[in-house]
Amino acid sequence: MVSILQTVDLCCERDDRVLVSGLNLDIEQGLIYQVEGPNGSGKTSLLRVLCGLSSRYTGSLTWRGQSVQQARSQFHAELLYLGHDSGVKAALSPRENLIWHAALKGLNGRSADEAIMAALEKVGLYGYEDSPCFALSAGQQRRVGLARLFLGCSRLWILDEPFTAIDKKGVAELEQWIEAYVQGGGTVILTTHHELTISQPVCRITLGDQ
Amino acid sequence: MSKPQSEQVTVSVFLVFTAILRRDLLLAFRRRSDFFNPLAFFLIVCSLFPLGVGPNPQQLALLAPGILWVVALLACLLSSDTLFRNDYDDGSLALMLLSPVSLYVQVLAKTLAHWLLTGFPLTLLSPLLGLLLQLPSEGMLALMMAMAVGTASLSFIGAIGAGLTVGLRKGGLLLSLIILPLYIPVLIFGVGTVKAAVEGFNYMGPLAVLGAFLALAITLAPLAIAAGVRISIDN
Numbered sequence: 473m474v475s476i477l478q479t480v481d482l483c484c485e486r487d488d489r490v491l492v493s494g495l496n497l498d499i500e501q502g503l504i505y506q507v508e509g510p511n512g513s514g515k516t517s518l519l520r521v522l523c524g525l526s527s528r529y530t531g532s533l534t535w536r537g538q539s540v541q542q543a544r545s546q547f548h549a550e551l552l553y554l555g556h557d558s559g560v561k562a563a564l565s566p567r568e569n570l571i572w573h574a575a576l577k578g579l580n581g582r583s584a585d586e587a588i589m590a591a592l593e594k595v596g597l598y599g600y601e602d603s604p605c606f607a608l609s610a611g612q613q614r615r616v617g618l619a620r621l622f623l624g625c626s627r628l629w630i631l632d633e634p635f636t637a638i639d640k641k642g643v644a645e646l647e648q649w650i651e652a653y654v655q656g657g658g659t660v661i662l663t664t665h666h667e668l669t670i671s672q673p674v675c676r677i678t679l680g681d682q
Numbered sequence: 683m684s685k686p687q688s689e690q691v692t693v694s695v696f697l698v699f700t701a702i703l704r705r706d707l708l709l710a711f712r713r714r715s716d717f718f719n720p721l722a723f724f725l726i727v728c729s730l731f732p733l734g735v736g737p738n739p740q741q742l743a744l745l746a747p748g749i750l751w752v753v754a755l756l757a758c759l760l761s762s763d764t765l766f767r768n769d770y771d772d773g774s775l776a777l778m779l780l781s782p783v784s785l786y787v788q789v790l791a792k793t794l795a796h797w798l799l800t801g802f803p804l805t806l807l808s809p810l811l812g813l814l815l816q817l818p819s820e821g822m823l824a825l826m827m828a829m830a831v832g833t834a835s836l837s838f839i840g841a842i843g844a845g846l847t848v849g850l851r852k853g854g855l856l857l858s859l860i861i862l863p864l865y866i867p868v869l870i871f872g873v874g875t876v877k878a879a880v881e882g883f884n885y886m887g888p889l890a891v892l893g894a895f896l897a898l899a900i901t902l903a904p905l906a907i908a909a910g911v912r913i914s915i916d917n
Binding site: 523524525526527528545546548549551553555556557558559560561562563564568571572573575576577578580604 | 693694697698700701702705708709712713768771772773774776777778779780781782783784915916917
């Protein structure tokens, strides 16, 4: 297996509380990693450090053998981060929202339109593509954010509580998408309190049990 | 795992720039009240001055350049707080940070959109208010040119403060304290341009200084804005 993201002796703290200390991770391609821990144990903070949003850590963080600062642009081209706030504008329609996200991933013109329509169909928003997002339910807005998973060719998904506000059918679908993505050579790091029912092995990273 | 491991993904800088510009203009079009706020402020405050100072044309004409510029300054200040606020709240700003395209280009696009939505309409509105404040007609062209160039600098300066304070819940007062002193050179040369034109002198000198400010702002301010945004997200 090829190691893509590595941490050596990673420590991070927030408001004088140590959340993670001496963490040595070796994220390998084609695997699923589930970060576990009680509320407030630093799951989101760890994901923000891993994707390069937060610099409040000590230790080293490398992407394909290069430090994340050096390989920033390549790392971010291959990364897809889905946080608590999914970056969906209520005043815009799902399609308008995704046009911008597609542009960040390097898609434009007709190829972007096709990719966006395919992604919206996949997340079950076909027929809603032109209604404003404030008219959609919380779960549907969340699905607009999830549609980003199918734009561009990212190699690593970092998902922070992706199952929030999603119905049972949606949860099963998302699990299938994760499975298919991993089978295709992708890598997933996620946090969730939900028990994953995935046939692929799930590596667990447990926080806050000292 | 048949795909190549590290394919070089290239994202066009121009594509991201236009996508952000179009999205911000579309958002402003959908939320028109945000867009009209600074314009209404400019219009109302300027129309109050003749009532407060008295309708004496000579007196008003003397004060007009200063009034117009101070009110334009405050209108820009009022609108700069919202520049990054919505993007911060809904997580779009974090996604911009995670884009392979440098943040410099993205904040440049956002600031340009901000100018198109505040400074540009203020420029178009300024001759009307100049007329209201009895500004002599020789000053009109100079006023518009100085406004166009000056408000663009104001947008960039405002964006520095907005980027720095967006992570704070109550950043409004701090924002004014940070950026008002930086607005002062633009105010001085903006008023100087209009006064020179009214008095019949060549106004190209102060206008050129405003242009130099803008050139400096376009090249250097995005660095400061991007750094400020990074700090705000990083907590």
